[in-house]
Amino acid sequence: MASLPKRIIKETERLASDPVPGISAEPHEDNLxxxxxxxxxxxxxxxxxxxxxxxLYLPDDYPMEAPKVRFLTRIYHPxxxxxxxxxxxxxxxxxxxxxxxxxxLLSIQALxxxxxxxxxxxxxxxxxWIKNEELAIxxxxxxxxxxxxxx
Amino acid sequence: MYNPVAFSAGNTAGTSTASPxxxxxxxxxxxxxxxxxxSSRASATTAALGMTNSASANSATMSAPSQxxxxxxxxxxxxxxxxGIRQNSNNNSNNxxxxxxxGGAPNLHGAGNTNNPFLNFGHxxxxxxxxxxxxxxIGVSAVAFERHSQPPHGLSHAPSFHELPISIxxxxxxxxxxxxxxxxxxxxxxxxxxxxxxxxxxxxRDQSGSSPHNNHHQQQQRSLSxxxxxPLQQPQAGVPIAGIDPIHxxxxxxxxTTSGGFTHTPNTDGVSPLKNLRHYIYAADQxxxxxxxxLDLARNVSLPESLDEETLQQRKDKHGLFSIRLTPFIDGSFxxxxxxxxxPVIRTAGPGSQLVxxxxxxxxxxxxxxxxxxxHPVVFKSKVVSRTHGCFKVxxxxxxxxxxxxxxxGTFLNHQRLAPASTMSKDTLIHDGDILQLxxxxxxxTEEIYRCVKMRVEINRSWxxxxxxxxxxxxxxxxxxxxxxxxxxxxxxxxxLSKIKPCQAMFISPCSHSWHFQCIRRLVMTSYPQFVCPNCxxxxxxxxxxxxxxSESEIESDGGQLVDELGVLLExxxxxxxx
Numbered sequence: 194m195a196s197l198p199k200r201i202i203k204e205t206e207r208l209a210s211d212p213v214p215g216i217s218a219e220p221h222e223d224n225l226x227x228x229x230x231x232x233x234x235x236x237x238x239x240x241x242x243x244x245x246x247x248x249l250y251l252p253d254d255y256p257m258e259a260p261k262v263r264f265l266t267r268i269y270h271p272x273x274x275x276x277x278x279x280x281x282x283x284x285x286x287x288x289x290x291x292x293x294x295x296x297x298l299l300s301i302q303a304l305x306x307x308x309x310x311x312x313x314x315x316x317x318x319x320x321x322w323i324k325n326e327e328l329a330i331x332x333x334x335x336x337x338x339x340x341x342x343x344x
Numbered sequence: 345m346y347n348p349v350a351f352s353a354g355n356t357a358g359t360s361t362a363s364p365x366x367x368x369x370x371x372x373x374x375x376x377x378x379x380x381x382x383s384s385r386a387s388a389t390t391a392a393l394g395m396t397n398s399a400s401a402n403s404a405t406m407s408a409p410s411q412x413x414x415x416x417x418x419x420x421x422x423x424x425x426x427x428g429i430r431q432n433s434n435n436n437s438n439n440x441x442x443x444x445x446x447g448g449a450p451n452l453h454g455a456g457n458t459n460n461p462f463l464n465f466g467h468x469x470x471x472x473x474x475x476x477x478x479x480x481x482i483g484v485s486a487v488a489f490e491r492h493s494q495p496p497h498g499l500s501h502a503p504s505f506h507e508l509p510i511s512i513x514x515x516x517x518x519x520x521x522x523x524x525x526x527x528x529x530x531x532x533x534x535x536x537x538x539x540x541x542x543x544x545x546x547x548x549r550d551q552s553g554s555s556p557h558n559n560h561h562q563q564q565q566r567s568l569s570x571x572x573x574x575p576l577q578q579p580q581a582g583v584p585i586a587g588i589d590p591i592h593x594x595x596x597x598x599x600x601t602t603s604g605g606f607t608h609t610p611n612t613d614g615v616s617p618l619k620n621l622r623h624y625i626y627a628a629d630q631x632x633x634x635x636x637x638x639l640d641l642a643r644n645v646s647l648p649e650s651l652d653e654e655t656l657q658q659r660k661d662k663h664g665l666f667s668i669r670l671t672p673f674i675d676g677s678f679x680x681x682x683x684x685x686x687x688p689v690i691r692t693a694g695p696g697s698q699l700v701x702x703x704x705x706x707x708x709x710x711x712x713x714x715x716x717x718x719x720h721p722v723v724f725k726s727k728v729v730s731r732t733h734g735c736f737k738v739x740x741x742x743x744x745x746x747x748x749x750x751x752x753x754g755t756f757l758n759h760q761r762l763a764p765a766s767t768m769s770k771d772t773l774i775h776d777g778d779i780l781q782l783x784x785x786x787x788x789x790t791e792e793i794y795r796c797v798k799m800r801v802e803i804n805r806s807w808x809x810x811x812x813x814x815x816x817x818x819x820x821x822x823x824x825x826x827x828x829x830x831x832x833x834x835x836x837x838x839x840x841l842s843k844i845k846p847c848q849a850m851f852i853s854p855c856s857h858s859w860h861f862q863c864i865r866r867l868v869m870t871s872y873p874q875f876v877c878p879n880c881x882x883x884x885x886x887x888x889x890x891x892x893x894x895s896e897s898e899i900e901s902d903g904g905q906l907v908d909e910l911g912v913l914l915e916x917x918x919x920x921x922x923x
Contacts, residue, residue, distance in 0.1 A: 203841045256839060257866055290867065291838035291878040 197225055201251060204294050216298045218249065226251040230262075230298060234341065235306040239333035240268070243341030247277075247301070249294065259288035260297060269329070269336040271310040271319035279304070280314035508627035510719050512711045514700050514732060621732045621749055623700035623721040625693045628664030633696030633740040640747075642770045651741055659742035659804040665692040666742045668699075669802040670722065673779050683781070683798030684726045692718045695740035701782065703729045724797045728753045728783030734762075737771060742804050745771040746780065753783035753796075776803040819846045838879055839863035855882040 205225065208218050215233035220226075230247040234240030246265040252258045262284060264277035272280040283292060283300050313319030322329040626633065641647070651659075661667055670689040691699055702708070704723040712720045722736065730751040737745045748755035748762040748769035755762045755769070758779055763769030774780070778801045786794040837844055837859045844850050849861035851868065857879040868875060873887035 198840075199842065200840050289878040289881070290863075293841075 198255075200256060201226065208295060213295050213299060216295075216302060218294060218298065226255075228294070232298065232302050232305070234337060235302055238306045239330045240270075240305045240337050240341070243337035245305075245341050249297075251294075256290040256292075259284050259292075260294065262297065262301065267336060267340040268305075269318060269333040270305065271308050271313045271315055271322050272304055274315045278314060280312060508625055508694060508719075509630070510715055511622055511624040512715070512721075513622050514702050514705075514708050514711060514721055514723075621700060621735065623698065623735075625697045625699070625719045626695065628660070628694045630694050630696050633694070636696040637698070637737055637739055639737065639739065639745065639771045641745075642772075645770075645773065647739075648741070648743060648773070656742065661692060663692070665694050666738045666744070666804050667692045668736060668738075668744055669805060670780070670799040671802070673781075673798040673800045682795070684724060684792060684795040686724060686797070686799075689722055689799075690718060691720070691722060691736075693738050695738060695742075697738050699736040699738075700732060701729075701734045701736065701746075702732045703727070705731065724782065725793065726783065726795060726797055727793050728786050728796050730783075733782055734769075736774075744774045744801075744803050746774050747771045751783070753786075755783075756781040774801055774803060776805070777801070819844070837863050853877050853882070854884045854888075855880055 205220055215235075216230070218228045218230045220228050228249040228251075230249050232245045232247060234243035234245065244266075245268060248263050248265055250261040252261065262279055264273055264279065266277075267275070268277075279301060281300060281304055283289075283297060308322065310319040310322040318329070321332070626636070630636070659666060668691050672683060672685055672688075693699060700721040702721060702723050704725045708721065708723050730749075730753065732749055733751040734746060734748045734755050737747065739745070746755065746757060746762070748767075750763075750766045750768050752765050754765060757772055757774065759781070762772055780799050780801050782797040785796050838857075839859050840863050842860075844858060844860060850858050851861045851864045852858045853875060855877050857877050859878075864878075867878060868886070873885055874883065875886050876883045
């Protein structure tokens with residue numbers, strides 16, 4: 194395997210030595226660009242007490258190119274579709290090489306705390322969220338218990 | 345395809361037999377010859393792994409009368425072999441040659457590794473253990489071991505070898521450098537060299553004498569033709585023999601009381617002397633460096649006077665090595681084609697080293713894969729550069745020399761050709777700032793790959809790449825300005841997460857954020873002249889007028905205090921930490 198850029202090595206070391214509360218990211222043994230991520234649902238959100246698994250991949254061009262992040266755990270959220278793809282500006286056109294893995298994961302955690310149905314990725318969920326927010330929130334809690342419950 | 349194999353011969357008084365090269369890439373054939381009071385071992389190890397994996401060792405035990413004939417396997421063995429399954433019958437011994445770590449990971453550091461034909465560091469020590477089991481296993485390719493040899497959570501995958509000396513061949517097939525291990529009555533033959541550039545002779549020693557050193561060269565794990573070649577000289581009692589093993593000269597001393605002598609016989613193996621132009625890097629403390637170098641200067645050229653200790657130390661870097669830096673030579677005139685573009689090349693070497701200059705090939709890539717970049721040969725991706733075009737040499741005084749090694753398209757030093765085509769040149773002294781050209785443009789140099797390589801040579805300028813007081817002071821001033829304008833101190837470049845250190849090119853945006861220029865360059869070039877700061881997303885025009893504007897005069901009147909403070913910071917370096 195090609196040697197890793199120092200930036201990735203430093204980020205990995207910092208994630209291990211100074212972890213973000215409620216977030217863990219561990220590199221895969223075989224491919225150090227591939228991270229297994231877990232994010233705890235933020236408190237006072239429909240995703241509270243849930244533990245969500247994500248996969249994060251750093252492309253060859255990182256940090257000039259944004260990391261690829263996807264939810265592996267099913268989640269009822271207007272900005273996350275059934276394949277786990279995430280609609281988040283910092284992962285698309287607002288990416289900056291000054292951002293890091295930890296800032297991206299914090300942004301995702303913040304997205305769970307404040308869903309934005311006006312810029313949806315899962316249209317059906319967004320419609321539900323706009324029409325009947327209470328019902329959507331209860332459904333999100335249900336899915337969290339069903340798919341992301343702490344084992 | 346034939347897999348290059350490195351052989352190792354044990355010291356024996358009986359008859360030794362080298363087993364054939366293995367047909368399965370990851371297997372190791374080891375023949376154990378049991379004679380009266382003697383045991384001989386010859387192991388062939390795959391170059392791909394650079395190790396012997398005991399699990400895949402194919403060991404056969406022979407009785408004395410068989411005299412080296414290998415007994416073919418039974419019908420079952422043949423049947424299993426046809427499916428790529430090997431039957432291991434390790435009745436007496438299991439020769440585990442230096443396998444370490446999980447899955448038989450290669451021990452490539454220091455004295456343990458000699459099986460890798462590209463890296464010659466020291467003698468291999470084999471462990472011998474008993475194993476009475478018979479294992480049938482499926483042949484595993486070399487790639488399968490690679491994963492096991494990595495630390496499970498290690499962040500750095502490329503091993504680094506900082507042990508010197510290093511010796512590699514860029515062109516010679518590895519099998520051509522394997523010594524002849526066939527039994528020769530009364531004497532042993534090993535390759536040596538009569539020229540600094542390759543093997544052109546054979547050194548024979550009669551073994552009838554009772555010298556304690558008689559069998560030393562047979563104990564050598566490495567092929568001697570893989571060593572930096574040396575001119576032969578008449579041995580004296582107790583003196584290391586030049587040309588035998590300059591890396592471990594103590595292994596070969598000539599004992600004056602020995603009845604056996606040395607004779608020099610011409611090379612008859614048909615291998616061109618250039619076949620083994622070797623790249624070798626010595627450590628800073630290499631003894632007899634100038635003798636090892638074997639300089640061949642033009643008659644009218646004399647070496648510069650020897651330097652005093654202080655000047656010599658200035659020429660060296662912190663590891664005591666000399667350095668050479670090659671940068672593309674940009675010719676101001678438009679009449680000539682630009683040469684091949686390449687990143688600056690920095691190489692460090694101890695006294696007595698020889699750095700090969702050549703063309704980048706797949707074989708070169710494999711040979712240099714496990715060596716740190718500063719010890720690599722100087723290779724270019726240009727068709728006009730010969731595979732072994734020439735070589736740099738450095739003596740104990742830090743003088744650098746260049747030699748054209750029969751290149752077809754020539755080597756030019758300050759526009760003077762060193763030698764006609766396919767002719768060996770003399771060693772020519774290089775001075776700091778000289779212009780070196782490899783080859784000539786082919787087909788008008790329209791394609792990059794057919795361009796000659798023009799470069800400027802910087803010799804022993806390591807001191808210039810160290811931060812001096814001025815560099816540290818300048819960086820501190822910039823940091824002070826940032827602190828004043830932004831109210832915060834940012835130590836790291838936000839792109840590579842490393843500190844910006846003195847002597848590193850940096851870029852400061854109008855919003856006062858800074859990065860290494862190397863890190864930010866792509867962002868700057870992509871949208872130039874518009875620039876969006878990756879830290880604060882402030883957009884600015886890098887081509888904005890530099891002339892003073894009204895807003896600037898406002899700052900002078902309103903924010904005079906800030907300007908004064910900045911002026912003090914710029915003029916007075918008292919607060920600068922010079923550590």
